[in-house]
Amino acid sequence: MKTIEGRQWASREDLITHSGYSRDTLSKLWRARGANGHPEPRDIDGVMHWDVEIWDGWFAEHCERPRDLSGVDRSGDPDELLPPAGQARVLGVDPSRITQYAKNPPPEWPDPIHTEQLATRTREYRTRAQLWEWVDKPVSGFGTKGGRPSGPGAKTGQAKAAARLRLAVEALAEMPGRKVAEVAAALSERHGQSVDTWLRVITQARKQAQQ
Structure with missing residues (x-):
C-alpha cells in the first residue's frame, strides 16, 4: 500500500490481501460499480489505487445491504447434484438466470462439481450445499434489490x-x-x-x- 498525505491507498493486489477475496470477486464488484456504488480509484504511477478507508466503508455497507433470501429452498439432500433447472429452483429464480451466470458469473459463484458435454453446450452441475453457501455470502449480492428505496x-x-x-x-x-x-x-x-x-x-x- 501507499501512504499519501496521511491516507492509505491500495492497489487491486493490496485489496486482495486486505479483504481476503479473490481477484475475480473484486474485479466483478468493480465492473458492477454502476449498480453497487463502488468507489472510484486514483491513478498512482499508472496503477489504479483506492482510498482504503473509503473502500472499507463502502465494502462493509455493500455486505450489510438488506437481502431477501425467503425464496431460497433449504430442503433436500445437500450433496445432490443439480442441473441448471434444479439450481434455479433452489435459488427461486428463473432458469435464464443460471444461464446468465454461466456466461457472466457473479462474485463467488461456485465452480461446478460435474460437467456434461451436450451437442451445443456444456451443462454444469452444482450441489444444494454449494448454492446455500453462496447465497449466504453477503459479497454475492444475491437477494439484493437494485435501485433506491x-x-x-x-x-x-x-x-x-x-x-x-x-x-x-x-x-x-x-x-x-x-x-x-x-x-x-x-x-x-x-x-x-x-x-x-x-x-x-x-x-x-x-x-x-x-x-
Whole structure:
C-alpha cells in the first residue's frame, strides 16, 4: 500500500490481501460499480489505487445491504447434484438466470462439481450445499434489490442517516486528535448502532468535509 498525505491507498493486489477475496470477486464488484456504488480509484504511477478507508466503508455497507433470501429452498439432500433447472429452483429464480451466470458469473459463484458435454453446450452441475453457501455470502449480492428505496420508509431512513452524519461531524470536531476507530466506538456507546456503522458514517462525514 501507499501512504499519501496521511491516507492509505491500495492497489487491486493490496485489496486482495486486505479483504481476503479473490481477484475475480473484486474485479466483478468493480465492473458492477454502476449498480453497487463502488468507489472510484486514483491513478498512482499508472496503477489504479483506492482510498482504503473509503473502500472499507463502502465494502462493509455493500455486505450489510438488506437481502431477501425467503425464496431460497433449504430442503433436500445437500450433496445432490443439480442441473441448471434444479439450481434455479433452489435459488427461486428463473432458469435464464443460471444461464446468465454461466456466461457472466457473479462474485463467488461456485465452480461446478460435474460437467456434461451436450451437442451445443456444456451443462454444469452444482450441489444444494454449494448454492446455500453462496447465497449466504453477503459479497454475492444475491437477494439484493437494485435501485433506491422509495416511500415513507425511505424518507425516514434518509432522516436517520442525516442525523447520524450530523452526529459524526460533531464528534469529529469534539475529538480532533482521536483515531477514527475511537470516535466510532464513542458514537456507538452514546447513540447505539455498531462501530462498523459509525465507521462508515465518519468516512462519509470526512469525505463531505473535504469537498
